[in-house]
Amino acid sequence: MYSLHAITHSIQDWLSARLSPVWVLMIESIIVIVLAIGLFAVLGLILVWLERKVAAHMQIRLGPNRVGPAGIFQTSADTLKLILKEGLTPDGADKFLFNFAPFVVMIVAMLALAPIAFANGFQIWDINIGVLYVSAISSLSVIGILIAGWASNNKYSLLGAMRSGAQIVSYELSAGLSILTIVVLTGSLQISDIVHAQQNGWWLFKGHIPVVIAFIIFIIAATAETNRAPFDLAEAESELTAGFHTEYSGMKFALFFLAEYINIFIVCAIGATLFLGGWMPFHIGDWAQFNHVMDYIPSSIWFFGKTFFLIFLIMWFRWTFPRLRVDQLLTLEWKYLLPISLFNLLLVTVIAIMNWHF
Amino acid sequence: MFIKEYISEIAKATKSLWTGMRLTGHYFVRPKTVITQQYPDNRDTLKMADRFRGEVIMPHDADNLHACTGCTACELACPNATIKVITKFELTPENKKKKALDTFVYHLDMCTLCGLCVDACPTGAIQMGQNFEHSVYDRSTLTKKLNKPGSKIREGVE
Numbered sequence: 132m133y134s135l136h137a138i139t140h141s142i143q144d145w146l147s148a149r150l151s152p153v154w155v156l157m158i159e160s161i162i163v164i165v166l167a168i169g170l171f172a173v174l175g176l177i178l179v180w181l182e183r184k185v186a187a188h189m190q191i192r193l194g195p196n197r198v199g200p201a202g203i204f205q206t207s208a209d210t211l212k213l214i215l216k217e218g219l220t221p222d223g224a225d226k227f228l229f230n231f232a233p234f235v236v237m238i239v240a241m242l243a244l245a246p247i248a249f250a251n252g253f254q255i256w257d258i259n260i261g262v263l264y265v266s267a268i269s270s271l272s273v274i275g276i277l278i279a280g281w282a283s284n285n286k287y288s289l290l291g292a293m294r295s296g297a298q299i300v301s302y303e304l305s306a307g308l309s310i311l312t313i314v315v316l317t318g319s320l321q322i323s324d325i326v327h328a329q330q331n332g333w334w335l336f337k338g339h340i341p342v343v344i345a346f347i348i349f350i351i352a353a354t355a356e357t358n359r360a361p362f363d364l365a366e367a368e369s370e371l372t373a374g375f376h377t378e379y380s381g382m383k384f385a386l387f388f389l390a391e392y393i394n395i396f397i398v399c400a401i402g403a404t405l406f407l408g409g410w411m412p413f414h415i416g417d418w419a420q421f422n423h424v425m426d427y428i429p430s431s432i433w434f435f436g437k438t439f440f441l442i443f444l445i446m447w448f449r450w451t452f453p454r455l456r457v458d459q460l461l462t463l464e465w466k467y468l469l470p471i472s473l474f475n476l477l478l479v480t481v482i483a484i485m486n487w488h489f
Numbered sequence: 490m491f492i493k494e495y496i497s498e499i500a501k502a503t504k505s506l507w508t509g510m511r512l513t514g515h516y517f518v519r520p521k522t523v524i525t526q527q528y529p530d531n532r533d534t535l536k537m538a539d540r541f542r543g544e545v546i547m548p549h550d551a552d553n554l555h556a557c558t559g560c561t562a563c564e565l566a567c568p569n570a571t572i573k574v575i576t577k578f579e580l581t582p583e584n585k586k587k588k589a590l591d592t593f594v595y596h597l598d599m600c601t602l603c604g605l606c607v608d609a610c611p612t613g614a615i616q617m618g619q620n621f622e623h624s625v626y627d628r629s630t631l632t633k634k635l636n637k638p639g640s641k642i643r644e645g646v647e
Contacts, residue, residue, distance in 0.1 A: 189513040193525040451513045452506065467499065 136252035163255055167244055171393055176206040178392040182446055189450040210385065218381035221284065228282035233379065233386035235275035240393040243268045246322050247400050250410050250431035254323065261322035262314060265401055266307055269356065272394065273299040276358075276365070276375050279387070283378040291374025294457060295365030299356055301464040306352035308472040309345040312479040313405040316342070316488060322404060329408035331416050337488050341478045346406045348472050353398035354445050355460075357391065361452035362460060395442060403437035410434040537619045542602040545572075545595055546618035547635040554643040555636055557614035559590035566609035571600040590636055597623060598631040612646050 142162075146155045180195065180203060187194025195202030220229055246261035248254040258264055273296050280292020314320055316338055317328045328334075334342050355362040366374030376387045403409060410430035414422045455463065482488050516522050526535065537543070549555050559576040573594040578586045607615055615635070625631060 185517065188517045188520065188523070191516050191522050191524050193523055193527070196527075447510060447513065447517075451509045 134252040135250050139252060167241060167255075170244075171241070171389065174396055175389040175392050176210065178396065178442065179206045179209075179388075181442070182392075182449075185443065185446045186450045189447070213385040214382055216381035218383045219378075221378050223284040224378065225282040225284070228278050229378070230383070232275050232279035232282060233383045233390075235278060236272055236390040237386050239268060239272045239275060240390045240397065242271075243394075243397045247397065248322050248326055248404065248409050249434055250429070253431070257321065257323050260320045262310055262320045262325070262401075262405070265397070266303070266310060269394070269397070270299065270303050272390070275390075279379070280375040283375070285378050287371040287373070287377045288375050291365045291367075291371045291377070295358055295375060297457070298358070298362060298365065298460060301461060302352045302355035302362075302468075305348050305464060305468040305472045306356060308469070308476050309349040309352065310401075310405060312338075312342060312345040312472075312476055315476070315480050315483050318483075322409070325405060326409040326411050329411045329414075331414055333406065333408040333411070333413070335406045338479065339482065339488065341475050341482065342406065344471065344475050345479070346402070348468055348475070349402055349406070350441070350444065351463075351468060353402060354448055355464075357394045357398055357445075359391075359395070359445060360449040361454050363449075363454060364457060364460060367454060395445060396438065399438045399441035399445065400434075402441050403434065407437045407441075408433075409437075537621070541619055541621075542604055542617040543621040544597055544602070544618045544623065545600065545606060545615055545635070547593060547615050549637050549640055550643070553637060553640045555590075555614055555640050556612045556643050556646045557590045557593060557636065558612055558642060558646060559588050560611065562609045562611060563606035563615060566605045568603065568605065569599055569601065571596045572606055589642060593635040595633045595635050596631065597633060598628060614646075 143155070143159070146158055150158070183205070184194045184201070186192075195205035198204040198208050220226055243265050245256040246254065246258055246264055248257070276295045276299075277292045280288040280290075280295070283289070313325060313334055316334060317325045319325060319328075329337070331337075335346055338345075358365045364370075364374075366376065371377070376384055379387060408414075410433050412422070412425035412428055412430065412433050414425060528535070547555055547557060557574075559574055561574045561576070564572045564574045573596075574590065575592040575594065576588050577591040579589045581587050602617070604617055607617055623631070
């Protein structure tokens with residue numbers, strides 16, 4: 132299988148032959164930062180455009196189609212507009228926290244990018260607790276939202292932030308438990324181990340019905356954790372104007388907006404890695420011929436294809452389902468998803484111990 | 490039993506969610522279902538619905554004849570004084586005086602396009618037109634005279 136190890140290692144060797152270790156680390160960090168920020172910008176533009184197009188076609192509309200072919204530059208034009216607008220800070224707001232909150236949300240989204248494997252041998256930080264790290268980091272984003280809601284000194288912002296807090300704290304449980312099912316099957320928290328464990332088939336197919344249930348629960352919890360419809364009570368336009376970012380304008384608003392889409396990408400990337408094999412091509416057991424043909428498709432295409440499939444699924448949810456009420460939201464989590472995923476985890480543990488999976 | 494109810498509830502919820510997703514998915518994969526009209530581009534082929542109310546018009550036939558008797562029923566029916574019918578007296582061949590239309594003044598800027606005048610007209614002299622591109626630079630051009638110069642009432646319309 133083609134690996135990007137060769138490229139990354141040659142850069143490493145080339146740098147360490149010429150510079151001291153400190154400078155090697157600095158330059159490599161700068162390369163990673165540039166790549167991450169570039170990915171963020173491109174993803175933000177593409178995902179917003181994709182969302183608008185998907186929404187339009189699901190509502191029998193055309194969507195943006197004036198700026199560039201099929202409206203592809205519409206989001207760039209919107210970003211330019213947001214950059215030029217004034218980033219207003221309200222008089223009654225807590226000035227420091229108000230301006231600090233967008234960066235907290237953004238930095239948290241950036242941190243969660245670290246352990247994701249984008250292709251074979253292309254990973255920023257392959258730590259042995261990768262999955263735990265991601266779930267820990269993604270739960271921090273609620274702090275940024277709470278700061279934003281509190282510092283705005285606006286009842287809508289505060290209500291939105293509190294709803295968001297209740298929602299993220301509850302749905303983290305079932306998201307964590309459905310992630311645990313894969314950790315139990317793999318026996319490791321490291322992302323590269325999880326991907327390699329799916330060499331002879333993705334967990335979604337290898338793990339029988341319990342893993343399918345875990346996958347569905349993960350998708351529901353991921354939709355809730357990213358504050359998207361049908362779980363968008365935190366920014367319910369018809370009730371709370373815009374929820375926690377009511378008072379934000381200009382580029383500060385754009386950072387919240389961008390972070391939301393980056394978070395969607397990250398949870399979908401995690402879902403693709405755990406259940407659909409990450410960058411691992413579609414392999415079936417020991418069909419060597421078939422597996423070899425599949426290996427010809429580059430691993431990055433597999434990764435982005437799976438991730439964008441999950442993103443499309445979440446967009447499909449958003450433009451189909453009506454918004455839940457707060458009590459319905461909590462009922463769904465505490466009375467349905469949590470008991471089911473606890474029972475499911477037990478089943479998967481039995482499967483893993485008895486070696487019943489393929 | 491509790492467990493049975495619990496599971497059937499989940500099954501019902503899944504089914505109803507899937508029904509909704511199937512509909513939006515159906516639209517998504519069929520771009521032909523899009524109903525958006527790309528207005529300034531399709532101006533030449535744009536077809537408005539028959540019931541569309543764009544403005545009040547008075548149709549004239551090829552001989553420049555209309556069907557307005559000058560009865561002012563439309564003027565009375567109009568809720569915001571958009572229509573002003575100015576009448577005159579004409580002499581019939583029998584040397585009798587007869588009321589006739591002189592000028593049909595229509596203030597498009599005051600019109601709410603409610604269509605009450607069209608309903609009130611006893612002879613079908615006025616209709617709702619399809620044109621909706623009414624923006625002008627000078628407001629006074631919105632006051633229109635609907636009967637064409639030199640036009641007459643059609644024979645037999647009473």
